[in-house]
Amino acid sequence: MSEQYAIECRGITKIFGGKVTANDHVDLQLKFGEILALLGENGSGKTTLMNMLSGIYRPDGGTIFVRGEEVFINSPVDAMNLGIGMIHQHFKLVNVFSAMDNIAIGTKGRRLSTAKMREKIREISSRFGLEVDPDKKIYDMSVSEKQTVEILKVLYRGSDILILDEPTAVLTPQETEKLFAILKKMRDEGKAIIIITHKLNEVMEISDRVSVLRKGKSVASVNTAETDELKLTELMVGHSVDLSIRRPETDKKDGVLKVSGLSVTGAEGMKMLKDVSFEVKGGEILGVAGVAGSGQKELCEAITGLIPFEQGSVKLEDTELKGKSPFEILNLGVSISFVPEDRLGMGLVSSMGITDNMLLRTYYKTPGLFIDRKPAKEMADKLIDRLQILTPGTETPVRLLSGGNVQKVLLGREIESAPRVLITAYAVRGLDINSSYAIYDLLNEQKEKGVAVLNIGEDLDVLLALCDRILVLCHGEVTGIVDAKNTTKEQLGLLMTGIKQEKEAAHV
Amino acid sequence: MSDHTTHKEPLLRVSKRRELTKRQAFGVKMISLLLALIAGGIFLAVLGFNPFVIYGTIVSGAFRSKLAVQGTVKLMIPLLISALGVTLAYKMQFWNIGAEGQIIMGAVFASYFALFHSNWPRPVLLIVMLLAAMIGGGIWGLIPAFFKNKWNTNETLFTLMLNYIALHIISFLRDGPWRDPANPGFAKIATFEENATLPKLFGVHIGWLIALILFVLVYIYLKYTKQGYEISVIGGSKATANYAGMHVKKIIIRTIFLSGAICGIAGFSNAAGSDLTLATGVAGGVGFTAIIVAWLADLEPLGILVVSFLFAVLDKGSSVIQSAYGLSTDCSDVLEGIILFFVIAGGFFVRYRFVPRKRKEEKGGENA
Missing domain, CATH: 3.40.50.300 (P-loop containing nucleotide triphosphate hydrolases)
Known part of the structure; x- marks a missing residue:
């Protein structure tokens, strides 16, 4: 040799x-x-x-x-x-x-x-x-x-x-x-x-x-x-692709989701979120950037009622969510949809098929003792058709599906409830290029419908291309909220390391 | 730097399988059952018995006469009921190994009415005994569930320890407050009056009917009700259940109460149907065997029906070969153990397989 x-x-x-x-x-x-x-x-x-x-x-x-x-x-x-x-x-x-x-x-x-x-x-x-x-x-x-x-x-x-x-x-x-x-x-x-x-x-x-x-x-x-x-x-x-991400212009509607002074203490007594304030308007995508573990998870879970918070307020169109359980928040009528980071461990039941997973957030709404699987089955078929989910059938356990298809099932279900607010955590993590772009399209579709989208992301290039504004978290604190159109990756990087935004803070 | 070990391939190695379909998994189980019978046969042959005769006797022993069939069914009743009971808990990933104690407490609660209110009209008395048994078993399940919710205590140890407490509660009652005064020489609890015993239907106490009704109810409950759905979701992931807005702690309490209550019914059926008194052996290990039955059946009610039947046959047949061939209890225990060992090991091969070393000449020539 x-x-x-x-x-x-x-x-x-x-x-x-x-x-x-x-x-x-x-x-x-x-x-x-x-x-x-x-x-x-x-x-x-x-x-x-x-x-x-x-x-x-x-x-x-x-x-x-x-x-x-x-x-x-x-x-x-x-x-x-x-x-x-x-x-x-x-x-x-x-x-x-x-x-x-x-x-x-x-x-x-x-x-x-x-x-x-x-x-x-x-x-x-x-x-x-x-x-x-x-x-x-x-x-x-x-x-x-x-x-x-x-x-x-x-x-x-x-x-x-x-x-x-x-x-x-x-x-x-x-x-x-x-x-x-x-x-x-x-x-x-x-x-x-x-x-x-x-x-x-x-x-x-x-x-x-x-x-x-x-x-x-x-x-x-x-x-x-x-x-x-x-x-x-x-x-x-294997074929040529268009790598640009769409950012449609929409009419923004004020006051859909308003978070002010939110503080969350973690299990070990550590402050996970400190005095976080921001607003997500209807018809916009607010990105959240930050090094992993900067409080993104706590932010999502506090808004959806999964973890309690001691200080601050979360308002969904004039309804205060503080002190409400996830069940109460689900039943408000104006819905918050949430696509969590841990898709199979939190958003879905991995051993169940698509049909049963469709039921997860709505099963209790029908009267009576028994569960009604018919609408869920129809919804499953509809999603498989509309989002081109590849699966052997509606009853195949979702853990056997590929990452992209799992995410389509989850996001599809959450969108199906016609939410006012959509929260997605690492929506494209582990997904291939085609699936990722399908997810971006779905988020944009929701934005155009006037939904307030809060998108926790990790790829800064994608956040800059997809979102209207980007909030940067560092150690649980907001270090800046910037306009995605005139911000660079380096600027975001500096904010992520905790160097606070100075004069721009006013212009948002 | 390269060590010589890296130049050789191991003879066998374990590799994870892709998930098998239900039919394939069933096939693996059948093969392991066959292997179990072969291994058990070798064991019997070594002892000097003809394995075919022995196996034949086990089956015929369980069915040879009306009495034998009735005996088999009688063995099956508590096994089926308590396996259904623990299944509710296991579906939720709550490791309830306290079926034994829950059976006992069911029997204790039911016995109170049998002993002290035997003058009530029979249907009323029996229904009250049934309800009392459910409450007794249910409470014995609630205790660990409560502490699990409150302080995240380990339910495996907790339920196990409660078994012993329950057992000694019977001893205490037998030697003290409930001791039969008519029997001065020997501490026992009085035999139930006929009014407080389960009537017979087709020669076996109606516990079998109760067991079949429970089978249908549990099947429907798990498969078609909202509560059954909640159990599966919590079993899948508690985080998912929270996310779905479920009151996880409440559901755990409710489910474990039901799990214990069903086991309690097994205790009622044993005391009022088989033993006709409250004895320390009222559970007699059924609570543990039920765990094996539930898992062998993959926590599927239909499977539990089949497996508990097979267990009853094996149990009954073993007692027949003991008397017919003088095979000692220990030998038939070993035989049962061998069969179980293989069937459970089969579960391993549903998930893993062994890959043998490839022969040299095969290598590289795979371009076909």
């Missing part, structure tokens, strides 16, 4: 349950000293492929070569021994341990003395520009700090092949910059890096090469310098 690859996959195939082919003869090459972006829609098999490299799944066919040698990676320990380190999207850290303890667990042999470990951590940190206090407990850390610990963990174990699964999903633009600087340093030190991401601009910025997967097959590997975002999207989707 003239050139030795860090990782080479030849004809990797993975079939789940004899039915779903997640990977179909996938080929992939990764060199030392390069950053490879792995791109693909959801369900295209990226994560499956990476899980095979990190020993979580085993391929059903094909061979993996690491450093030119054929290997079988049977467990994460094998992957570690081969120098492959994976940084998962959901961190695998022990919350009550310090950074150093987290780094130490899972390493082989006897634990080094504290002084030696500290020295080694410092050495690695300074080499790659990682900033971590080894004695800080994980629960005291920000998301980006936790990620740094994860990276440190794999570097400490001597990994020189790193796989990062959507590392930027939880970061502010500034934190992303920092991460990219670290990754570039690692590349220059000769490490091999695979980064999975949905965000095309990041692919363009960070990677040297891009491999694209579509429906479990590898469709192309291109040099980043020789391609652009549009070409990559076409490779991903």
Whole structure:
């Protein structure tokens, strides 16, 4: 072999349950000293492929070569021994341990003395520009700090092949910059890096090469310098697409949802929301931006009555919602629809079919002891038809549907109640491009109907394109409410890190 | 750096299956039942018995005579009733393993009227006993549900411990306040007067009728009522139930009361139909077997009907082979255990499968 690859996959195939082919003869090459972006829609098999490299799944066919040698990676320990380190999207850290303890667990042999470990951590940190206090407990850390610990963990174990699964999903633009600087340093030190991401601009910025997967097959590997975002999207989707998001002009109606001075205390006595005030007008989409865990969840749940709040008021067209239970709020007549972040754990019952899920918010409204499934079945059929939901039938448990279809079921049901206010939390998280655009269209449709839409989002580009105004939360406080048309991503990023908006605050 | 272990593939590895259809899952269960019978057969053969004869005797033993059939049905009644009872709780993901105690308390409450109001007209007395049993079992379920709601106590431990309290309440009553004065030598509770016992229909006390009615009611309740729907939603996710505006705590209290009340009926039927008195063995482990029945049936009432019948056959048949072949109780317990082991292990294969190592030459040549 003239050139030795860090990782080479030849004809990797993975079939789940004899039915779903997640990977179909996938080929992939990764060199030392390069950053490879792995791109693909959801369900295209990226994560499956990476899980095979990190020993979580085993391929059903094909061979993996690491450093030119054929290997079988049977467990994460094998992957570690081969120098492959994976940084998962959901961190695998022990919350009550310090950074150093987290780094130490899972390493082989006897634990080094504290002084030696500290020295080694410092050495690695300074080499790659990682900033971590080894004695800080994980629960005291920000998301980006936790990620740094994860990276440190794999570097400490001597990994020189790193796989990062959507590392930027939880970061502010500034934190992303920092991460990219670290990754570039690692590349220059000769490490091999695979980064999975949905965000095309990041692919363009960070990677040297891009491999694209579509429906479990590898469709192309291109040099980043020789391609652009549009070409990559076409490779991903398989046909040309229009990437612009519509923002229709509407007549705004004042006073649909008014939140003032809202404060919420979390389960551990922490202030989750501090004196939050804003208004959502009828016919507008108000976006909410912020680093994950800045109070978005509490905001949604306080408005819908799921968690009580001690201070402030939430007014829905002159009706005060403070002190009302979710049941009372549902029965107000003017409805609030809510598409929660946890679709299968909160918005739907995962083991039930679409029909039974349609009943969730309305089942008690019919008189009598028995449940009336007929209208629900009709509604299910209607939604399947109108939103093009792919499902074997109305009685198939919704957990078996793909993410996009699950979201269509949930959003479809919530829209069906003709709400005055629609709250959506991370409406397109985990959805592929086509589904995402279908969801944006549905939100715009509601906006044009005069509904007040509160849209919690994470992709700043999307928020800027879709929303009329954007509210930024940081540590439970509103750091600014800006007009989406004349705001940049950098400005949002600064607000997300807590630098308050100064003079513009007045103009909203 | 590469370790030698990474150059070999393991002989067998476990991998998660995609969800099976109901029919496939049923197939897996049937195969495990067959394997259970084979393994049990080997066990019997080692003991020197002919497995075919023994299995044949189990089945024929349960049905060989009218009396045997009646005996089988009698075993099935409490099993069916209490399995239906615990199912309500399990559908809601409330781990009620206190059926035993709830059966006992049902029997205790019913016995009070049997012992001290036996002069009431029979239909009135029996209905009052039934209601009392439901309240007794229901209260025994309410206690852990209340504390679960209030302080999030662990219902598994709580319901388990209440079983022992219930058991010793019977001992206390037997040795103290309810001791039969007509029986000075030996502490027991008086036999019920005929007025306080369940009448017979087709040779078996009408507990079987009660069980069948309960089966229909529970089936309808879970499948077609709003309350049944609420139970399924809470079982799916409490967060979803909250989101849907349900009063989760209220529903938990109501459901667990019903769950306990149904188990209490099993106690009433056992005391007033089989034992004709209140004895410490009134539940006799039925509350635990009911848990197995409920899970083997995937918490489906129709399945519970079938499984509790099969259990009764196995139970009755085992007692016949004990007497007919001198097989000791322990041996038939082992046999029952083997069968259960396989059937429950079958559940594993509904979700997982073993993948054997591929042979070398197959590799790479899969491009077809």
